Amino acid sequence: MSELDIEKHVNCGIEQALKIFGDRWSLLVIRNVLMGINRFDSLQDGLDISRNILTRRLNDLEEEGLLVKTPIKKGAKRMMYNPTAKCLALVPVLIAMIDWSKNWSLDKEKKWSSVVDRSTNEEVHIAIVDENQQPVPMSNLKLRF
Amino acid sequence: MSELDIEKHVNCGIEQALKIFGDRWSLLVIRNVLMGINRFDSLQDGLDISRNILTRRLNDLEEEGLLVKTPIKKGAKRMMYNPTAKCLALVPVLIAMIDWSKNWSLDKEKKWSSVVDRSTNEEVHIAIVDENQQPVPMSNLKLRF
DNA sequence: CTTAATAAGTTCTAATTTGGAACTTATTTA
DNA sequence: TAAATAAGTTCCAAATTAGAACTTATTAAG
Numbered sequence: 093m094s095e096l097d098i099e100k101h102v103n104c105g106i107e108q109a110l111k112i113f114g115d116r117w118s119l120l121v122i123r124n125v126l127m128g129i130n131r132f133d134s135l136q137d138g139l140d141i142s143r144n145i146l147t148r149r150l151n152d153l154e155e156e157g158l159l160v161k162t163p164i165k166k167g168a169k170r171m172m173y174n175p176t177a178k179c180l181a182l183v184p185v186l187i188a189m190i191d192w193s194k195n196w197s198l199d200k201e202k203k204w205s206s207v208v209d210r211s212t213n214e215e216v217h218i219a220i221v222d223e224n225q226q227p228v229p230m231s232n233l234k235l236r237f
Numbered sequence: 238m239s240e241l242d243i244e245k246h247v248n249c250g251i252e253q254a255l256k257i258f259g260d261r262w263s264l265l266v267i268r269n270v271l272m273g274i275n276r277f278d279s280l281q282d283g284l285d286i287s288r289n290i291l292t293r294r295l296n297d298l299e300e301e302g303l304l305v306k307t308p309i310k311k312g313a314k315r316m317m318y319n320p321t322a323k324c325l326a327l328v329p330v331l332i333a334m335i336d337w338s339k340n341w342s343l344d345k346e347k348k349w350s351s352v353v354d355r356s357t358n359e360e361v362h363i364a365i366v367d368e369n370q371q372p373v374p375m376s377n378l379k380l381r382f
Numbered sequence: 383c384t385t386a387a388t389a390a391g392t393t394c395t396a397a398t399t400t401g402g403a404a405c406t407t408a409t410t411t412a
Numbered sequence: 413t414a415a416a417t418a419a420g421t422t423c424c425a426a427a428t429t430a431g432a433a434c435t436t437a438t439t440a441a442g
Contacts, residue, residue, distance in 0.1 A: 277391070289391085
């Protein structure tokens with residue numbers, strides 16, 4: 093059995109999140125948009141995603157309020173896609189995934205993507221904390237779903 | 238443009254992670270296994286996933302070292318699926334997703350899934366920290382992919 | 383101890399999603 | 413003014429997921 097206790101299922105944040113970005117491409121589109129890649133064609137050839145699928149993802153993410161689609165300049169018909177605050181708020185999810193991959197990947201030598209503090213240039217990581225920002229060990233956790 | 242700076246693409250932890258659990262079901266299977274639901278049928282009707290797909294997910298997750306499949310008792314043919322340390326290490330990803338959903342969902346009233354500190358029963362959250370466990374504000378981050 | 387019910391899959395077909403390439407229509411650049 | 417670029421759209425093929433019925437072993441009941 094798991095090291096974590098069991099409890100009843102309530103409205104699940106994981107399910108909710110997966111409904112919005114739980115497909116093959118959304119998080120990669122988000123990653124690239126967060127890096128400032130905001131035009132259709134550069135997203136398309138950066139990701140090597142099919143154009144029709146990219147169209148759909150961009151529209152869905154816009155509808156969910158993760159992206160804003162605006163003309164590249166006033167009145168222009170060509171668009172750019174920029175992250176909203178709701179999108180930026182996914183950075184902890186991305187860092188958690190990066191941390192996990194780095195810690196559990198077999199090829200330890202490789203250079204990994206990371207997120208750094210701009211002022212110190214040091215890598216940042218994810219910590220599990222209580223209400224007072226004090227770290228909580230994993231072994232102390234109980235999942236409530 | 239994004240509030241975060243841009244840099245060159247390296248071996249990306251997000252891509253890596255998505256290869257392992259970036260499909261419609263894996264994270265939900267993992268969630269349930271972490272809650273101690275470890276038998277095929279209970280996973281199947283808890284998730285309402287197609288049986289053949291569940292079979293495939295369980296096998297894939299086992300191959301990736303996230304689950305161990307063991308007989309429910311010595312010599313038995315019926316199996317149970319339990320999380321490995323690598324699987325448990327995904328809890329920060331799950332918490333980050335739960336935090337995000339709670340913060341950005343429109344229905345604020347609902348009870349949400351959460352993770353609590355077993356000793357205090359207080360909810361835990363995700364924080365972005367530097368090497369000394371000091372919190373880093375989001376506005377200070379620079380993504381390196 | 384024999385039968386019925388449960389558990390853990392497997393198999394097959396249908397539906398949905400994704401991939402790929404070519405095509406359109408505007409907008410730039412030369 | 414022509415050619416190249418950008419942002420999609422359209423259509424068909426390939427892959428993935430869904431649903432139901434079918435096996436085969438194990439457990440429970442009479």
